Structures are given as structure tokens and as C-alpha cells.
Amino acid sequence: MQVLNPEILKWARETAGLNLEDAAHALGMTAAGRLAALEAGKEVPSRAVLLKMSKQYRRSLLTFYLPTPPKKGDRGQDFRTVTPDRSVASDALLDALIRDLRARQSLVHSTLEDEEVEPLAFIGSTKMADGITATLRSIQDALQLNLADFRAQKKAEDAFSLLRERAEAVGIFVLLIGNLGSHHSAIPVETFRGFAIADPIAPFVVINDQDAKTAWSFTLLHEIAHLCLGTTGVSGALSDVAIEQFCNDVAGEFTSQDRARQDQARCQLGPGRLYRSHFTIC
Secondary structure (H helix, E strand, O other): OOOHHHHHHHHHHOOOOOHHOOOOHOOOOOOOHHHHHHHHOOOOOOOOHHHHHHOOOOHHHHHHOOOOOOOOOOOOEEEEOOOOOOOOOHHHHHHHHHHHHHHHHHHHHHOOOOOOOOOOOOOOOOOHHHHHHHHHHHHHHHHHHHHHHHHHOHHHHHHHHHHHHHHOOOOOEEEEEEOOHHHOOOOOOOOOOHHHEEOOOEEEEEEOOOOOOOHHHHHHHHHHHHHOOOOOEEEOOOOOHHHHHHHHHHHHHHHHHOHHHHHHHHHHHHHHHHHHOOOOOO
């Protein structure tokens, strides 16, 4: 039998957001001491135990035979505000989701590259210094979408469908994903609201479908603004990061039909809650 590095077992458990007691229970072990012994290298796990770990930790079985723990899933830039109550378990689910998304995006990129697809000109075409209006215009030009047509949609679902259709038509892959395949692995919007991969050939935008449908258009526009700025990363519910505020303002300009209410909400809630204020307005 191939020798396993016990550090892998501990890493897989911790990145799944489980403590010893909870993991032992999930694995059907009568005592956490047994799992501690496996992680310390005092015992060798059977294949049956590894299969259970693979399922409970959401890892490929081959992962447990790696020589050292792999690096954390590449989130790009983390635009979320750090809070003391951030859930370790939810962050572990987010990393697992991003690993999957990265794999999908890499496959799509390779396929399009083989087909010699031309890079998309709007990816990284603007800077924050250009201002909100210039970035908004870049998005409109790229999507070939008239603001009046978008705002004329009577239902939030119809507005999102139109926006998604235009985004996908110009080469942006838009996904609605908020879990790892079941409701048991649902990732709360407090952990992530959107994720963008600013690849010039295969740009991806992921929207957390655990969020309200009325928020989807705003999030999609927020992430497309990140694409125009050429920034890859994960966005949360609230943020005081300057680039997040900029993307919020761009999305707000696009979706808002009542600028006075938007300005009032900004004054009442402050910059740290600007993102949520737009969801209320739109």
C-alpha cells in the first residue's frame, strides 16, 4: 500500500470546515481519538475510511495520496470585507466551488484557444480612473444593450434573462451556482455573492443563486464591471474596498430607475452598505 502523508488527512478535514469531533461523527467513528491517531500518522487509514473521507471532505480519492497538501483554491483577489464572524466552513465550500470553476474555465479556455478564438477587447479595457460613466459605456457597447430596453422589463427575471443573453452572446460564460451539488452544501450570500474570472478568451461570471432573484442583474453587472477592469476575484455581500464601491456604482447606474432614491439610500446606509442598498432599490 502506498504510504500516505498524514498531514493530508488533517488538511482535508480542516479545509472542509470540520473539527475533530464533527469529522469523526461524519465518518462513523465512535471517538475523535481514532481520527486524531490517523492524522498523527499513528495509524494507517483503510481504503474504506479514505472513501468516507473523500465523500465527507468533498475531495477526490487521489487527493489523499498527494505528497503534500495542495495550495488553497485560487480566488484571485478577495474583495470581501474581513469580519470576525466569517464562517470557516462556508469559506471551505467556497474554495471547493472555485476549484471546480477554475477547472471548467481552464477547459473552456483550452478549447477556444485551440480554435484560435480572438481575445475579447472589452476585458481589461477600462480603469477606475476613467470613471463610472466610461465603464458603464464600455459595458453597454460590449453587450450591445440599450439601457431603456433593459429597464423596460417588467419583471426582475425578464431583466436578468435579457442581460444574461446579451452577456453570453458576446462570449461571457454566466453561471448560477450556490452550492456543490446539493442543498446541504449551500454557500450563503454572506460568504460570496459573485465571482469573476477576467480571462480575455473565456471570461466567467458566477452568481450565487442562493441570493434573491431581484439581485441577480445587479450582481451580474457588478461582475461584468470587474471584467472590464480586468480584475479576477470574489465579491461578498458587503465591502468597503474601493474597487467594490466602484463596481457597485457602475451596476447601480445601469439598473437604477430612480436616482434620487439611490442617493438617499447611499447617504442613509453609508459606503460599507452601498452594495445592499442597490439590491433594495433595483
